[in-house]
Amino acid sequence: MLGEQEAREAIVTTGRRLYERHILASIEGNMSIRLDGDRILATPSGLNKGFMREGDLVVTDLDGKAEGGGRPSSEMPMHLAIYREREDIEAIVHAHPTAATGYAVAGRNLPAAVLAEIVTTLGCIPIARYGTPSTDELAESVIDPIKSYDALLLGNHGALTAGTSLEQAEERMYQLEHFAQISLVAELLGGPKTFSLAEVEQLSALREKAGGRPVPPACYPVDISQETITLTKDELIALVTDAVRTLR
Known part of the structure; x- marks a missing residue:
């Protein structure tokens, strides 16, 4: 866990990199790091993340109460909800990278079980339902x-990555955007080729051997020979939406 000064330096440096690599534009996006105890260091509201200074950052508790002056990102409730839900998460990056956000705006799922590096690191990347920015709806989604x-x-909003460090959350954002770009090219070439169930099981074993969590069931290809297939509500909505779009 970083000390507060190190965390401030890390967020400022990361914000500059995200801006320079066109993952963030204007005043959009936000980042945060879990400090000691229940304290969270976050980017401020209404400031370009490529030009922040260490003193611009704001510390809050897990209820969103800020220490001293400053106003944290209006989407801080989303960050706090994630920290409360998962104690292993130490940092969060929210951004609007072009290709990934294009998929989010189109309501299109990024393909699952098509790229080994994604299966072994991220598993797959679902779409959270739309929640109005800067409201509890977004946090709940x-x-x-x-x-x-x-x-x-x-x-209809953007992308979010989380990790055990800000560096990991940042790298996952680059990885997500790169995969979205690859997916677009694959679609232009006729669509991605999906791994078999056995191939995903092998990749999941590699992921667990490296210390990762098991690949979530939704990241596996669907075995149409099964009598029953289980989907979450969001997965079902995404599936129906894709089908309707195809029929139009």
């Missing part, structure tokens, strides 16, 4: 998917 996933698309 991520609670269920964040239980099983470290990277999410936010419906």
